Amino acid sequence: xxxxxxxxxxxxxxxxxxxxxxxxxxxxxxxxxxxxxxxxxxxxxxxxxxxxxxxxxxxxxxxxxxxxxxxxxxxxxxxxxxxxxxxxxxxxxxxxxxxxxxxxxxxxxxxxxxxxxxxxxxxxxxxxxxxxxxxxxxxxxxxxxxxxxxxxxxxxxxxxxxxxxxxxxxxxxxxxxxxxxxxxxxxxxxxxxxxxxxxxxxxxxxxxxxxxxxxxxxxxxxxxxxxxxxxxxxxxxxxxxxxxxxxxxxxxxx
Amino acid sequence: xxxxxxxxxxxxxxxxxxxxxxxxxxxxxxxxxxxxxxxxxxxxxxxxxxxxxxxxxxxxxxxxxxxxxxxxxxxxxxxxxxxxxxxxxxxxxxxxxxxxxxxxxxxxxxxxxxxxxxxxxxxxxxxxxxxxxxxxxxxxxxxxxxxxxxxxxxxxxxx
Numbered sequence: 001x002x003x004x005x006x007x008x009x010x011x012x013x014x015x016x017x018x019x020x021x022x023x024x025x026x027x028x029x030x031x032x033x034x035x036x037x038x039x040x041x042x043x044x045x046x047x048x049x050x051x052x053x054x055x056x057x058x059x060x061x062x063x064x065x066x067x068x069x070x071x072x073x074x075x076x077x078x079x080x081x082x083x084x085x086x087x088x089x090x091x092x093x094x095x096x097x098x099x100x101x102x103x104x105x106x107x108x109x110x111x112x113x114x115x116x117x118x119x120x121x122x123x124x125x126x127x128x129x130x131x132x133x134x135x136x137x138x139x140x141x142x143x144x145x146x147x148x149x150x151x152x153x154x155x156x157x158x159x160x161x162x163x164x165x166x167x168x169x170x171x172x173x174x175x176x177x178x179x180x181x182x183x184x185x186x187x188x189x190x191x192x193x194x195x196x197x198x199x200x201x202x203x204x205x206x207x208x209x210x211x212x213x214x215x216x217x218x219x220x221x222x223x224x225x226x227x228x229x230x231x232x233x234x235x236x237x238x239x240x241x242x243x244x245x246x247x248x249x250x251x252x253x254x
Numbered sequence: 255x256x257x258x259x260x261x262x263x264x265x266x267x268x269x270x271x272x273x274x275x276x277x278x279x280x281x282x283x284x285x286x287x288x289x290x291x292x293x294x295x296x297x298x299x300x301x302x303x304x305x306x307x308x309x310x311x312x313x314x315x316x317x318x319x320x321x322x323x324x325x326x327x328x329x330x331x332x333x334x335x336x337x338x339x340x341x342x343x344x345x346x347x348x349x350x351x352x353x354x355x356x357x358x359x360x361x362x363x364x365x366x367x368x369x370x371x372x373x374x375x376x377x378x379x380x381x382x383x384x385x386x387x388x389x390x391x392x393x394x395x396x397x398x399x400x401x402x403x404x405x406x407x408x409x410x411x412x413x
Contacts, residue, residue, distance in 0.1 A: 038389070038397070041389050045390075045393055051305045052306065055305070135303060145388075
């Protein structure tokens with residue numbers, strides 16, 4: 001399948017859908033493996049919220065890009081290079097600390113993004129956003145609680161949080177990059193220019209990290225490319241696993 | 255009874271697949287019922303959470319139970335706007351939830367984070383309870399424990 005040339009609104013919707021789907025899949029990989037039963041349930045509940053958000057946004061993308069594709073077509077029938085999620089969501093789970101740092105950075109970003117999208121000129125997207133805001137504020141609370149507990153916890157938990165933060169922080173830069181698509185989407189009132197979300201994100205994350213006795217890393221490495229379909233190595237493996245059944249048995253239902 | 259009232263009554267009485275003590279009318283999921291001059295029935299429902307797995311079941315159950323009443327031409331539409339809120343849960347629904355062992359969502363909540371109203375234990379009614387986990391057995395529930403009787407119980411989160 002080749003890339004469909006679509007409007008800025010269609011591409012913006014697809015970017016958000018892909019962010020939600022990929023993060024959902026990563027969190028679902030914790031199923032039965034989380035450190036406590038409560039968090040096994042929490043992570044899979046968050047994954048389910050994200051999957052629901054992704055489904056609604058894929059449905060809207062199909063209307064906006066005019067291809068009439070199904071949710072399954074987007075998820076199972078595209079190749080790695082056709083996914084336009086940010087690199088942060090595709091990073092491997094690692095230990096629980098790493099997953100919680102990823103959750104803090106992602107959910108804070110997603111909450112700011114959904115809040116801005118409640119004012120979208122696209123009524124369908126605004127409606128999806130209104131529901132997602134409530135869900136995502138719980139996701140951010142969950143990540144915040146764990147960041148405080150692990151950062152300001154034992155020497156071991158603090159060290160693991162520090163390591164996770166150093167690893168993942170560079171990927172946060174990409175979240176706020178503007179390009180022609182996002183500028184066009186902002187100009188037409190579809191949604192926020194990612195750059196405008198940075199101050200709120202930065203203020204919240206800085207405050208939580210400070211309370212958790214963690215230091216914001218000084219990083220010069222700024223990986224990017226996810227929005228153009230250029231992904232990091234772990235993503236290909238994730239896509240292969242996610243699509244395996246559908247590729248082996250096309251059209252399988254159960 | 256007009257067809258629209260009858261359909262509203264039958265549809266509203268449908269139990270929620272995950273919390274069968276409650277009907278979809280109790281939950282506030284049933285938004286609108288319309289019957290046009292040609293006898294076509296259109297029912298609007300709204301999801302509680304984005305990924306709620308009960309929604310497809312509710313849609314199928316609704317179509318079946320309305321057809322069983324002799325209305326062959328039925329469409330169930332999922333409407334997203336305005337977004338569902340626990341404020342739409344009926345008073346009867348809140349009482350049934352409590353009797354079922356689930357603390358109902360608190361009312362008149364505008365900011366969950368600023369919330370100070372206590373959640374009462376559905377077993378002993380004590381207001382000395384604390385949250386154990388944000389997330390419970392379904393997307394809409396949290397887990398709390400009672401400091402008075404010691405029981406843990408689900409709480410239908412404000413949303």
